[in-house]
Amino acid sequence: MLTGKQKRYLRSLAHHLDPIFQVGKGGVNEHLITHINDAIETRELIKVSILNNCLEDKNEIAADLAARSGSELVQTIGKTVVLYKESKEHKTIELP
Numbered sequence: 001m002l003t004g005k006q007k008r009y010l011r012s013l014a015h016h017l018d019p020i021f022q023v024g025k026g027g028v029n030e031h032l033i034t035h036i037n038d039a040i041e042t043r044e045l046i047k048v049s050i051l052n053n054c055l056e057d058k059n060e061i062a063a064d065l066a067a068r069s070g071s072e073l074v075q076t077i078g079k080t081v082v083l084y085k086e087s088k089e090h091k092t093i094e095l096p
Contacts, residue, residue: 019049
């Protein structure tokens, strides 16, 4: 579980990132989760964009992505979700 100070720090790091995945009409599926797990192991901090044609609630999608990928939900702002998971092999982010 992340503290408020850690979430603030991660939000500041994520500000300049671009979303690398999109959740569309199909919603969250195993293929997407597999790719998110691979990317989050390498980068530790990623953004996921939720498209307008997605019919599910953005907060439910954000919680589902975090739970199924084993990561922490840092922020949901608009239709963008920020996820963090400490990497085992590529650790670059030191949390305060």
